Amino acid sequence: MDPVLTSHVREPRGATLDAYVGRGGYEGLRKALGLAPAQVIDMVKASGLRGRGGAGFPTGMKWQFVPKDSPRPKYLCCNADESEPGTFKDHVLMERNPHLLFEGCLIGCYAIGAKVAYIYIRGEFSHVQRVLEAEIEAARAKGYLGKNIFGSGFDCEIYAHRGAGAYEAGEESALLESLEGKRAQPRLRPPFPAVVGLYGCPTAINNVETLCNVPLILTNGPEWFASLGPEKNGGPKLYCISGHVEKPGVYETSMHVTIRELIDKYGGGIRGGRTLKAVIPGGSSTPVILPDQIDAQASFDGLVKAGSMLGSAAIIVMDDTTCMVWLAENLMHFYRHESCGKCTPCREGTDWLLKILRRIERGEGTMRDIDLLADVASNIGGKTLCPFGDAAVAPVLSTIQHFRAEYEAHVREGRCTCPADWRAM
Amino acid sequence: MSFHPEMRYESGMHVSQRELRPDGEPFAFTPANRDRLEQIATHYPAEHRRSAVIPALYIVQEQQGYVSAPAIRHVAEVIGCTPAEVDDVVTYYAMFFRQPVGKYVVQVCRTLSCALRGAERVTAEISKTLGISVGETDPTGTFTLMEMECLGACDRAPVVMVNNEHWHECQAPEDAGRLLESLKASGEAALTGCHLEVERD
Ligand SMILES: Cc1cc2nc3c(=O)[nH]c(=O)nc-3n(C[C@H](O)[C@H](O)[C@H](O)COP(=O)(O)O)c2cc1C
Ligand code: FES
Numbered sequence: 283m284d285p286v287l288t289s290h291v292r293e294p295r296g297a298t299l300d301a302y303v304g305r306g307g308y309e310g311l312r313k314a315l316g317l318a319p320a321q322v323i324d325m326v327k328a329s330g331l332r333g334r335g336g337a338g339f340p341t342g343m344k345w346q347f348v349p350k351d352s353p354r355p356k357y358l359c360c361n362a363d364e365s366e367p368g369t370f371k372d373h374v375l376m377e378r379n380p381h382l383l384f385e386g387c388l389i390g391c392y393a394i395g396a397k398v399a400y401i402y403i404r405g406e407f408s409h410v411q412r413v414l415e416a417e418i419e420a421a422r423a424k425g426y427l428g429k430n431i432f433g434s435g436f437d438c439e440i441y442a443h444r445g446a447g448a449y450e451a452g453e454e455s456a457l458l459e460s461l462e463g464k465r466a467q468p469r470l471r472p473p474f475p476a477v478v479g480l481y482g483c484p485t486a487i488n489n490v491e492t493l494c495n496v497p498l499i500l501t502n503g504p505e506w507f508a509s510l511g512p513e514k515n516g517g518p519k520l521y522c523i524s525g526h527v528e529k530p531g532v533y534e535t536s537m538h539v540t541i542r543e544l545i546d547k548y549g550g551g552i553r554g555g556r557t558l559k560a561v562i563p564g565g566s567s568t569p570v571i572l573p574d575q576i577d578a579q580a581s582f583d584g585l586v587k588a589g590s591m592l593g594s595a596a597i598i599v600m601d602d603t604t605c606m607v608w609l610a611e612n613l614m615h616f617y618r619h620e621s622c623g624k625c626t627p628c629r630e631g632t633d634w635l636l637k638i639l640r641r642i643e644r645g646e647g648t649m650r651d652i653d654l655l656a657d658v659a660s661n662i663g664g665k666t667l668c669p670f671g672d673a674a675v676a677p678v679l680s681t682i683q684h685f686r687a688e689y690e691a692h693v694r695e696g697r698c699t700c701p702a703d704w705r706a707m
Numbered sequence: 708m709s710f711h712p713e714m715r716y717e718s719g720m721h722v723s724q725r726e727l728r729p730d731g732e733p734f735a736f737t738p739a740n741r742d743r744l745e746q747i748a749t750h751y752p753a754e755h756r757r758s759a760v761i762p763a764l765y766i767v768q769e770q771q772g773y774v775s776a777p778a779i780r781h782v783a784e785v786i787g788c789t790p791a792e793v794d795d796v797v798t799y800y801a802m803f804f805r806q807p808v809g810k811y812v813v814q815v816c817r818t819l820s821c822a823l824r825g826a827e828r829v830t831a832e833i834s835k836t837l838g839i840s841v842g843e844t845d846p847t848g849t850f851t852l853m854e855m856e857c858l859g860a861c862d863r864a865p866v867v868m869v870n871n872e873h874w875h876e877c878q879a880p881e882d883a884g885r886l887l888e889s890l891k892a893s894g895e896a897a898l899t900g901c902h903l904e905v906e907r908d
Contacts, residue, residue, distance in 0.1 A: 355752075365857060365859060367818045367820065367856070367857040367861070368820055368861055369857075369861075370859045370860055370862055372859075373901075373903065374903060377903040404859065405800065406859065406868060406871070407859070408871070408872045409901055413904075443761075444761070444762075444765075446796075446800035446801070446802040447800050447871075449856065462755065462757060463757035463761065463792075463796065464757075464795065465799040466799070466800075522861065522862065523862070524820035524823075524861035524864060525820050525861075526823055530820075530861070530863075530864070531862045532862065562819075566819060566857075596861075598823075598861075604823065609819065612819050612822050613818075613819060615817070616818050616819075620856060622799075631711075658711060661711055704827075704828065705827050705828070706827035706831040
């Protein structure tokens with residue numbers, strides 16, 4: 283499949299408004315403004331577009347949940363927090379194709395009846411904020427946003443809001459809290475943000491890549507979009523490949539692709555001709571899969587079949603030098619650091635899991651510790667306000683499931699049995 | 708109380724780490740910074756000025772390098788909320804410094820994709836060169852070494868960020884000591900920046 287989202291990202295000055303309009307940009311918005319909002323939602327529903335932020339929820343349906351007759355203002359929030367470990371696709375779109383995102387935001391606002399969109403960028407993306415703000419000004423100066431867009435009577439503003447370093451701010455209800463100037467901690471649901479969201483008003487929250495697909499659906503039609511991928515997994519998809527491959531990077535293709543093709547064809551194969559040990563297919567929150575599972579289709583449904591998830595399509599590749607206990611410890615450090623502290627099982631449990639993993643990795647663990655890990659993990663998963671808890675235990679549980687022998691060897695031999703020269707030992 | 712029968716609360720458990728810090732110098736925004744903040748506050752409905760707390764704290768940090776107790780009180784006054792509400796935000800987000808830091812805060816990404824490509828060795832090398840541990844500032848006040856979690860640049864691993872803002876990609880562990888020297892000599896110009904930004908025009 284030829285790239286459509288990223289086709290122009292390598293062009294110098296390709297991110298400017300002139301370049302974007304020159305390649306037919308903002309035509310999707312023009313078309314949308316000629317339709318009724320409900321017709322726009324119907325088109326997005328017909329395309330089968332599923333959210334690219336992690337859960338794969340149908341976007342058209344999400345928009346439909348926003349009440350039409352609310353007396354309160356409505357909001358669209360674009361989730362540009364991009365902090366799932368292994369994920370680095372959204373900032374490519376924002377830096378190199380920002381007007382595509384704005385067009386998607388404007389169409390989304392029109393569809394749900396919002397007049398303001400906030401793009402919530404993660405704190406570490408200050409250069410991205412500068413790009414977005416400059417391009418927002420350029421678009422406003424030419425009347426692509428602001429008052430009475432294209433003479434249609436539709437008013438809409440877009441603001442880039444930057445967080446300050448918190449993974450949990452990517453969780454949709456925590457994102458709203460953060461945008462309201464509070465700690466990024468999740469809210470109890472229901473009510474769902476579609477009904478009670480930002481400032482207590484109906485709100486749609488969509489990922490950057492999701493919104494970037496919307497203008498394409500308007501210009502090329504829902505059938506075109508659906509035909510790009512397997513059934514129920516249509517459209518173009520960005521994959522982030524990192525870890526032990528020759529050519530890490532962001533690659534765009536359809537969801538017909540398999541994990542094997544992504545590693546070998548796009549990622550250039552395993553670094554230094556070594557052998558593959560395990561793959562995390564959808565960001566650190568998704569269970570690891572083994573080399574005999576990599577013929578799985580890298581689609582929402584294909585990876586569920588393989589016992590994992592597409593998540594944010596962040597493929598982290600590990601070669602045979604990687605210790606799986608070390609991997610679990612590394613990721614548990616992340617989750618312990620990022621736990622927002624609201625739910626006790628997650629706040630205390632991640633800390634405890636990290637301590638157990640550390641002692642096993644150092645060779646000070648016992649066989650019972652391995653069972654204790656599984657037991658503590660099962661007291662976190664499903665017992666928290668947001669899916670962070672499930673995410674945090676996925677690496678531990680899946681490495682114990684597939685590599686229990688490696689955990690046992692650490693205990694038996696009293697040392698890390700798989701040290702690597704790229705670690706500080 | 709613990710949520711698991713085998714869980715004991717020992718010292719070193721993950722309990723509240725709230726501590727009172729010395730007050731520091733009095734703080735007020737410069738008029739230009741105050742104007743910038745008011746401009747940003749127009750992005751939010753007037754009754755939700757609190758949304759501008761994070762931008763306000765960034766401006767504090769730009770102005771005085773870290774966020775002190777007087778600054779927290781000043782932000783609360785300007786925004787129209789309580790100092791506790793501002794403190795809540797400062798203590799939660801990783802990018803706010805609650806004490807003075809070195810001229811260059813060197814933040815090494817430690818998460819999986821960077822670690823697989825040698826991030827642990829980058830940190831060890833910098834730590835050895837400066838003779839300080841993670842979280843410390845060197846005696847000259849030039850460098851503070853920190854670890855951070857995934858920056859969203861895993862294809863350019865290992866990555867380093869300086870002063871919350873400036874990216875440095877593909878840092879080979881064996882050259883990490885040299886990075887410090889070039890930072891000292893030429894400041895942030897020594898860093899590669901984000902390749903997407905650099906190749907833009
Ligand atoms: C802990 C946690 C972190 C998340 N981080 C992100 C993120 O960084 N970016 C993102 O788009 N979605 C993230 N999500 C998913 C969002 O909650 C939400 O599902 C998504 O933004 C919805 O957009 P979509 O329907 O377009 O995918 C996260 C979820 C959880 C539980
Ligand atoms: S793991 Fe370091 S940038 Fe993602």
